[in-house]
Amino acid sequence: MCEHEVTEIMTCIICPNSCRIEVQYDPQDRKISRISFARCPKGVQWVEQEILHPMRTVCTSVRVLGGRDPLVSVRTSVPVPKDVIEKLMRFISTLQVEAPCHIGDLICRDPLGIEVDLIATREVTCRDAQFTKAGR
């Protein structure tokens, strides 16, 4: 056993079984020596990915102009490698879009050149639209 090796218990987030998977690995070399207590292969895959190249869906907000809300919430179209998140956030902080926005709208196509888009996750109507709500 390598001297840097650590043992970690990771609760699997793939399904509601929430297996408490034990993984032994070397954090410096990112080398896994053992994975135990996973009740399915998906769990093993997940642990491998978490240790070797973790991916995250980034969810944040983009400034929207002329909208009833000042922000439209967005997410990445697919999970991105953890180490690009900072760069992505810096880009998003200066981004501005025009209202209206609809859920699923493409807010920005592939800002980092890694085939990941930004997708709207909130409906933002135009500011003037609030006065044209259907009467009760």
Added chain:
Amino acid sequence: MNYFGLFRAIVCVYDTSMKHVDVIIIGAGIIGCAAARELSRYQISVAVLEKEYDTGFGTSSRNSGVVHSGIHYRSGTLRAIHAVRGNHMMQQLCEQLQVPFKPTGKLTVAFDRSQCEELKVLKAQGEANGVPGLEIIDVERMQRLQPGISGIQALYSPSTAIISPYELTIACAESAHHNGVEFHFGHTVSAIDRAEDGFIVHDAEGLCPIHAAIVINAAGLYADSIAQMAGIQGITIYPCKGEYYVLDKRLGDQLDVLIYPVPGHHSSGLGIHLTQTVDGNILIGPSTAYSDSKEHTGTTSEILRALRAAGHTLLPTLSEGDFIRTFAGLRPKLNPPEVGGFGDFILEDHDRFILLAGIESPGLTAAPSLALEIVALVRSHLSLVEKQHWSGTLPARERFLELPLDRQQQLVEQDPDHGSIVCRCEGITKAEVLQAVDRIIGPVTYTGIKLRCRSMMGRCQGGFCIPRIAQLLEEERGITMDQQQLKGPGSPMYHRHLRPEESTS
């Protein structure tokens, strides 16, 4: 900061030639504000100087809100005289100022024979002080007044009542302001020079010295330092902290009458007890602990633990979810910790410098009476001629959800904002919040709004309404997010915009 910078600039516009007023009141607590209102009847100029950014941010908003009957004070003392007279005046004052007043009465409860003897002493003292209607009552009467009460005998004082102490302070200030009194907030007095025909009062920033014929020291916890500035030695104020819990309104209807234990001889407070508020909450407290600081109104885990335990004993149906807030107030005591107990109020005229010190309990009750006494002292130096158009009343402030349906309907038709709820716990409408904002004499702060309309005071403590108030202030009154403060400059509510603001191009 721009907003407050602007505010200061307006206040200090008379920088070049020294400003003169007839009377300066230092301190916008209940004593200062009640005195300001009484003085506003006359054709004199009055300015109130306050280091905080609103009225009643100190001890005046941090107490039980009880209008005491006057049984506890030795006959002939200022505390006895002014408590009894203040109590007598309070209901009418509250009616004029539209401040809720609830005559609850009070039971001082004895648990053993020696305490029954104490009750007789208290009754005799109260009667000597002129307290009306005192009766020693038995268990049966006690049970009728408050079902489930323990104890073997009680002294019933029907003239005890409850009010909202901060609402009274605010209303006195508002009434004074309507009648011409100026208020200078964020104005810390740093020096007082005796001058020809009066005093020059300097502020900490050295911006606007004001000349006044008469200075009234109503500085509460700081009455000693202000007295010293005027050359009066020998006064020391010892802050003595009282911590409280506020309980959910769910329990409010369990108390019909105020219930106090028989006080110990050397105790510096009246003992931990339950007090209902005019708004339907119950307070547990106050504790009694001398403090080193005149500013630190923080609560402490040991005392909160003791209050919780006392609360569970006094109110068996209390559950953990019923505690909604803690707060602490500082009593301005003249007696040092090693002496304890209560000293008498000081109200003295030092050649046009009117000194009030040690106005702790029953200071709130005594305020209307002390204000009359202050006017009498001012009259000995200045001729006081009544104004022709003085108005001592304030317009009704309606709580929308407490109104009959017809009136609600009428209001909603007049102003649609009445139909929009901002604070769900207390049921405060957008119109009520905006009215509160517009009533504030000094800078608009969240605490100022809270004390005027009860938004943020309910069981969720602003969790729901703070974001809505943030939006309301910005959209309806142009106070942008970065200008919004909790209680004045230096207490910003928010840090920055998440994303840059929309440019107006």
Added chain:
Amino acid sequence: MRQLQHVDIAVIGAGPAGLAAAAAARSAGAAVIIIERDDRAGGILNQCIHDGFGLQRFDCALTGGEYAHIDELACRDAGVELLTDTYVSSIERTESGFALHTMTTGLISVITAAAVILAMGCRERTAGAISLPGTRPAGIYTAGTAQRLTNMQNIMTGSRFLIIGSGDIGLIMARRVTLEGGSVAAVTEIQPYPGGLDRNIRQCLTDFSIPLYLETGIVEILGTDRVTGALIAPVGRDGLLDTTRSTHIPCDTILLSVGLIPENELTRSLDAVMDPVTGGPAVDEHLMTSVPGLFACGNVLQVHDVVDLVSQEAAHAGTCAAAYLRGERAEKRKTITLQAGEGIRYVLPQSMSAQGSTLLSCRVRKPMEDVTIQIRSGSELIYRQQLPYVQPSEMIQIPLDLSETAADTSVEVHCVRT
């Protein structure tokens, strides 16, 4: 003018519970109106811009807004009427059901309904509720309030944060403010185990190297005008904070994530029987409270950890409410009370009339490994299930058939070591 409107079912709250309940009741044939105090449907999901919703129901990780949008569209398509910006100021029982007094901008009106589904959700516990000692300067927010300000109103509440309590919203906000350039000094938790889901510990704290201090509490909040820091200390042997080991954490903002309280003021006003442990009304297997025709679902009934289960529970309430209106709910033949036994904090529903099966929800008192959930009626074992790991932050659900159980008995749920 005062308007009178009559519906079969009025749903109070258009969060995930209200939307799912309304859609289910409408598809069962009832005329349904949802009354929502905010300016849009979705409730708290609108401020939950993070993903992770719908893993069980849709098998993918949606954001809160996306999840709510699906249910809102379903309601709209089904013909549910949605009243936004409308506040129910009071509710009373009438001969034919309920009368709801509502307020909206410029209008006060009364809505009458034969049945009401409560879906008001919950509120956050406050600094006062946890007796947080110290001063009350600017910069103390509940995590959900900060979440709304940040995600809906474009307001960053602070720059250096201390998060008190490890509830899910606090964990989510730790990540949120870190992504936006703030820093989180620590998350403290008074219990020996975290309050939030493992997934959130991993993705919100571990990812950003934010320390989580378990068995740690607040000695004092510092600062007079704005928060300047806090003194924190570990829990000592006597269960109180060991102030001799206190640490000063400088920060300008405190976020509280110390639990949720079902919002039941309207429920109490109808004198419904309450469960002191869940903080919600006691219900039967149809999610009906002790008040006939008054149903409850979602966080107003019990605080959930996953929205998927809220939707499931609410759809059941909607279906049952519609059945109640059709008079399909037979007279109770027998009553079985369900009670929390060893290791269990609460059980829901609190009673059953044994008209078949139900989905029982419960939570354990503390984290345990290798346990057996046992359901007993007297000495008879009705149900058993082994679980490798249980913790209070994860609700346990058990499909249960009690049609063979005798009337007027008490059924107990236990969690014991295997």
